[in-house]
Amino acid sequence: MEKLKVGGLKQSLELCQFDLRGPDSSEKTVSKISKLLASEKTNIEFLTYNPNSDKYNQLILCVSQDKFSSTSEILKRDGSPTGWQITWREHVGILTVFPHHSAIKILGVIMVSWGTQSIPIHGIATSLSAISFVTDYHCIDKAVEAIQHSFQLPENRAPLKPEIRYYQSDIVKGE
Amino acid sequence: METIAVYWEPRIKTYGFQKLTDLAFVEFSYPVHEMKSLGEVLSRDELRGVNTKFMIAQESDGEASFIFCLPVEEGKAFRESLEKNLTTHRYIYPVGIIFFHGPHFGDRYGIADAAFSTLSNADIEVMASGCSSASVFLVLVQDDMDKAEKVLGEAFEVAK
Numbered sequence: 001m002e003k004l005k006v007g008g009l010k011q012s013l014e015l016c017q018f019d020l021r022g023p024d025s026s027e028k029t030v031s032k033i034s035k036l037l038a039s040e041k042t043n044i045e046f047l048t049y050n051p052n053s054d055k056y057n058q059l060i061l062c063v064s065q066d067k068f069s070s071t072s073e074i075l076k077r078d079g080s081p082t083g084w085q086i087t088w089r090e091h092v093g094i095l096t097v098f099p100h101h102s103a104i105k106i107l108g109v110i111m112v113s114w115g116t117q118s119i120p121i122h123g124i125a126t127s128l129s130a131i132s133f134v135t136d137y138h139c140i141d142k143a144v145e146a147i148q149h150s151f152q153l154p155e156n157r158a159p160l161k162p163e164i165r166y167y168q169s170d171i172v173k174g175e
Numbered sequence: 176m177e178t179i180a181v182y183w184e185p186r187i188k189t190y191g192f193q194k195l196t197d198l199a200f201v202e203f204s205y206p207v208h209e210m211k212s213l214g215e216v217l218s219r220d221e222l223r224g225v226n227t228k229f230m231i232a233q234e235s236d237g238e239a240s241f242i243f244c245l246p247v248e249e250g251k252a253f254r255e256s257l258e259k260n261l262t263t264h265r266y267i268y269p270v271g272i273i274f275f276h277g278p279h280f281g282d283r284y285g286i287a288d289a290a291f292s293t294l295s296n297a298d299i300e301v302m303a304s305g306c307s308s309a310s311v312f313l314v315l316v317q318d319d320m321d322k323a324e325k326v327l328g329e330a331f332e333v334a335k
Contacts, residue, residue, distance in 0.1 A: 021235060030295075031288070031292045035288045038284050043281075043283055044306065046306065048303075048304065049231075049305075050202075060233050103227055105217065105219075107230070108222070109218045115214055123231075125230070125232075125306070126230045126231070126307075127274075127305075127307055128276075130308045131230070
């Protein structure tokens with residue numbers, strides 16, 4: 001059977017994931033937490049928010065692994081509204097797939113492929129041209145292999161792993 | 176190799192806001208240990224033409240909750256497939272999505288703060304959000320879309 005085509009794959013550097021959930025139905029919690037992380041100059045590399053789930057409101061975010069200690073400290077100290085619970089995973093990564101079309105089918109194929117190989121999915125988010133999956137960092141290579149096995153990738157695809165890391169500096173040129 | 180990108184903007188630049196309206200919002204949960212069987216349903220050919228405009232999945236307590244936003248006709252086919260093969264779901268119609276991206280959004284802090292604080296200050300309810308691959312996606316009550324575009328347009332600078 002002909003494999004579905006995807007436009008490419010991109011892999012993140014090592015991240016950590018925080019899962020905040022609680023009864024407050026106000027989106028001001030997301031505003032408060034994103035403000036706290038901005039004040040710590042922490043980039044949120046992945047975020048999903050569902051305030052209307054049956055059980056509770058849930059915010060999931062991923063930040064660089066080297067921000068794990070500072071982020072967990074600030075979330076525990078200032079970021080948790082009454083009744084909210086914070087859990088985390090210290091070592092995760094994001095694998096982003098660029099489908100040409102049939103995004104739901106591609107999602108399904110990946111769920112079957114990863115499920116067969118016990119590769120966990122801790123979060124998913126789509127953008128205009130991509131589907132991003134959060135998984136355990138130690139599973140990333142296996143997850144890439146599973147995707148390469150399941151889909152037809154272009155021969156001249158971009159490198160899978162980032163070669164440049166960007167930091168945002170406070171120093172303004174010319175100051 | 177370390178590259179330091181320096182940004183200082185009185186207002187964060189974006190490449191503009193895009194809106195999608197008249198979408199169907201479909202939410203359901205599924206046991207994490209049965210993810211493979213959900214994948215088997217989603218990978219069926221009957222859903223090949225279904226084009227989701229937004230999707231997030233979150234895991235907690237052994238369950239994964241999924242939200243899809245789809246054009247209404249495709250949403251109908253998707254719901255039929257869910258009803259036939261899976262479980263109960265929550266359905267809302269109509270909803271809208273506003274989404275945007277900008278220079279190095281994936282590498283910079285403060286973008287989510289600017290977006291969520293702006294909506295919060297304007298008392299606009301966010302029904303769901305997904306930020307990945309340097310993009311910000313916000314699912315809103317359809318009636319709030321114009322107001323959201325206005326306040327976000329004041330908070331962010333749209334590149335010309």
